[in-house]
Amino acid sequence: MKLLGITAGRPGGNSEILMKEALMAAEEKHNAETAWFNLHDSKILPCTGCEACTMRVAMKHEPPECIHKGKDDMDLLMAELAAADGLIVSIPSFCMQPQGIWRVFTDRWLPYEWALQKQAGLVEKAPDRVAGLITVGGSTENWMTMTLASLNVSMFMQSIKVVDMMMATGCARPGHVVLKDNFIEQAHQLGLNVAHSLTIPYDEVKYLGKEQGWCPVCHCNLMKKGKPHWDGLYFKYECAMCGAGGDFELRDGELVFVLAENGLEHCRIFTEGRENHGVEIGMVQRTFFENIGEARKKMAKYKAYNPRKVI
Numbered sequence: 126m127k128l129l130g131i132t133a134g135r136p137g138g139n140s141e142i143l144m145k146e147a148l149m150a151a152e153e154k155h156n157a158e159t160a161w162f163n164l165h166d167s168k169i170l171p172c173t174g175c176e177a178c179t180m181r182v183a184m185k186h187e188p189p190e191c192i193h194k195g196k197d198d199m200d201l202l203m204a205e206l207a208a209a210d211g212l213i214v215s216i217p218s219f220c221m222q223p224q225g226i227w228r229v230f231t232d233r234w235l236p237y238e239w240a241l242q243k244q245a246g247l248v249e250k251a252p253d254r255v256a257g258l259i260t261v262g263g264s265t266e267n268w269m270t271m272t273l274a275s276l277n278v279s280m281f282m283q284s285i286k287v288v289d290m291m292m293a294t295g296c297a298r299p300g301h302v303v304l305k306d307n308f309i310e311q312a313h314q315l316g317l318n319v320a321h322s323l324t325i326p327y328d329e330v331k332y333l334g335k336e337q338g339w340c341p342v343c344h345c346n347l348m349k350k351g352k353p354h355w356d357g358l359y360f361k362y363e364c365a366m367c368g369a370g371g372d373f374e375l376r377d378g379e380l381v382f383v384l385a386e387n388g389l390e391h392c393r394i395f396t397e398g399r400e401n402h403g404v405e406i407g408m409v410q411r412t413f414f415e416n417i418g419e420a421r422k423k424m425a426k427y428k429a430y431n432p433r434k435v436i
């Protein structure tokens with residue numbers, strides 16, 4: 126089994142230490158072949174939002190290639206991801222979210238997304254891969270609220286099953302986490318859980334980590350009030366991460382999120398849920414092109430208006 130560690134922390138810092146603890150555990154017990162990289166050591170150009178990748182698929186049925194192809198390290202890093210059976214992703218919390226370079230990296234994943242590759246007829250299905258997610262912060266979990274959910278979003282974009290998640294709190298200075306045996310042990314177990322998940326049939330792989338929150342599907346802790354979807358689907362409440370829909374019920378004095386019968390219809394964790402979103406993107410793009418004459422006329426005044434541009 127091949128395990129790939131990805132971090133974005135300071136060299137020798139808390140994220141790197143926990144990632145290495147997880148990799149070491151998998152190597153010791155399961156003889157995993159391990160490798161890792163720190164995103165700060167690579168060149169990654171930001172996504173320009175040009176939509177060339179999705180437009181190529183939706184409008185022309187061509188492969189979803191990025192306009193940056195060959196200009197930075199993305200192909201090399203994504204080849205490592207594609208070759209790995211399991212990932213250990215260990216990213217610091219900055220302002221309650223994953224550190225920015227992770228978002229720059231994962232915004233570029235769209236052309237590599239397996240659902241999009243499938244839509245373009247390039248692959249039948251995604252490879253069977255699993256991940257363990259780690260985040261580190263100087264504060265309590267209250268200041269890390271969106272980090273695991275955001276890391277998890279990136280995993281479903283690549284059709285990777287998340288089998289464990291952890292938050293190491295109260296770690297400010299680089300290396301601080303070695304003073305906290307509980308987090309070192311948790312990272313060790315996370316590495317074992319990722320490796321173990323690779324020894325069983327993929328359809329039996331389950332979440333093995335500590336329960337993080339409301340959602341019974343993705344185990345994340347962010348919920349939102351429902352709004353009608355593009356095709357009319359509506360749930361009273363939805364998981365903000367995976368889109369599982371349902372309602373809250375009071376059970377033994379505790380609020381519990383209960384899935385609706387059709388609550389997984391747009392669930393982004395599953396390829397079908399994301400394919401549905403692919404249909405939505407194609408439909409939205411077409412509505413623009415069908416009305417391009419009117420749009421050009423209305424855009425003219427914004428093109429003509431030129432206040433001082435700073436850069």
Ligand SMILES: Cc1cc2nc3c(=O)[nH]c(=O)nc-3n(C[C@H](O)[C@H](O)[C@H](O)COP(=O)(O)O)c2cc1C
Pocket residue numbers: 133134135138139140141217218219220221222261262263264265268269296297298299300
């Ligand atoms: C700009 C910035 C923002 C941060 N925001 C948070 C935060 O919102 N919540 C938190 O718990 N820690 C926050 N931290 C602390 C880091 O997450 C913490 O120092 C962590 O150990 C860094 O990981 P590393 O040692 O792998 O580099 C922040 C640090 C910086 C520099």
